Amino acid sequence: MNIPAQAPLHLLHTSAVGTLATHARQPEGFPYPSVLPFAPDARHRPTILVSRLAEHTHNLHADPRAGFLVVDAPDGDVLNGQRVTLLGTFEPVDPAPELVARYLRYHPDAERYLVLGDFTFWTMTLDRLRYIGGFGAMGWLGGDELDPLPALESDQEETLIGEFTDAFFNRSGYQLIGVDRYGADLRKDGLRKRFPFDSGMPDRETLHVALEDCMRRQTD
Known part of the structure; x- marks a missing residue:
């Protein structure tokens, strides 16, 4: 394997x-x-x-x-x-x-x-x-x-999406549609894009940092 x-x-x-x-x-x-x-x-x-x-x-x-x-x-x-x-x-x-x-x-x-x-x-x-x-x-x-880490709760995901949605759209035109411990799902002009994190993010703080990096890379 x-x-x-x-x-x-x-x-x-x-x-x-x-x-x-x-x-x-x-x-x-x-x-x-x-x-x-x-x-x-x-x-x-x-x-x-x-x-x-x-x-x-x-x-x-x-x-x-x-x-x-x-x-x-x-x-x-x-x-x-x-x-x-x-x-x-x-x-x-x-x-x-x-x-x-x-x-x-x-x-x-x-x-x-x-x-x-x-x-x-x-x-x-x-x-x-x-x-x-x-x-x-x-x-x-x-x-x-498939996934050894605990799943992200829906309220945690929705909170992160709420915090980053405007920033993503205003800076890159992407809509943030999903977040999990391994990546973020984005959509622009009807097309979906997966942004994988470097590793699994175990808590809210590391997820926040990973999303900030994701947003920065979409606008570079």
């Missing part, structure tokens, strides 16, 4: 869409892939917003086991790009205000689906994952190996 530190985690914050593979009910036994947007939760696990009428939603109700593929190949060279395949189970989650707010920061256009009342949130619990980052950089990880 030769995986750069936190590479799978950063990849899950870089891409806005993934491929969900569920177990088809009809014809039974076949994998059923579909592409859809997702947002990483506080543990970096994919959270999806799906219609109750969608085939993949019916499949998940019948069998919650699924695969989820995320790819980043901006130059079109998929074989030399990064990809991670997640294996685990999807479960429906309550649309708590903090969950909805976080998802909408990543996907503002999703608000029009929420007003329909037909869409529900599901989050993936990871069992295993396989990361490939190009030739020689690949391997398997257990789901609990």
Whole structure:
């Protein structure tokens, strides 16, 4: 195994869409892939917003086991790009205000689906994952190996976003949409950008310093 530190985690914050593979009910036994947007939760696990009428939603109700593929190949060279395949189970989650707010920061256009009342949130619990980052950089990880640090609480994240949002936008035009112990997620002109920290930040003080460095680098 030769995986750069936190590479799978950063990849899950870089891409806005993934491929969900569920177990088809009809014809039974076949994998059923579909592409859809997702947002990483506080543990970096994919959270999806799906219609109750969608085939993949019916499949998940019948069998919650699924695969989820995320790819980043901006130059079109998929074989030399990064990809991670997640294996685990999807479960429906309550649309708590903090969950909805976080998802909408990543996907503002999703608000029009929420007003329909037909869409529900599901989050993936990871069992295993396989990361490939190009030739020689690949391997398997257990789901609990993705992030060994305690997750950042939603109120802590929202406080940091509140403190830095105006400064980021005024100085660089970026919107700060997410913060975790390993990096910051930014958006500008509809495109997402991941800013990885040098290492995991264990407390609020180190996170504050890392965000100040992030902001400074976006304006240099």
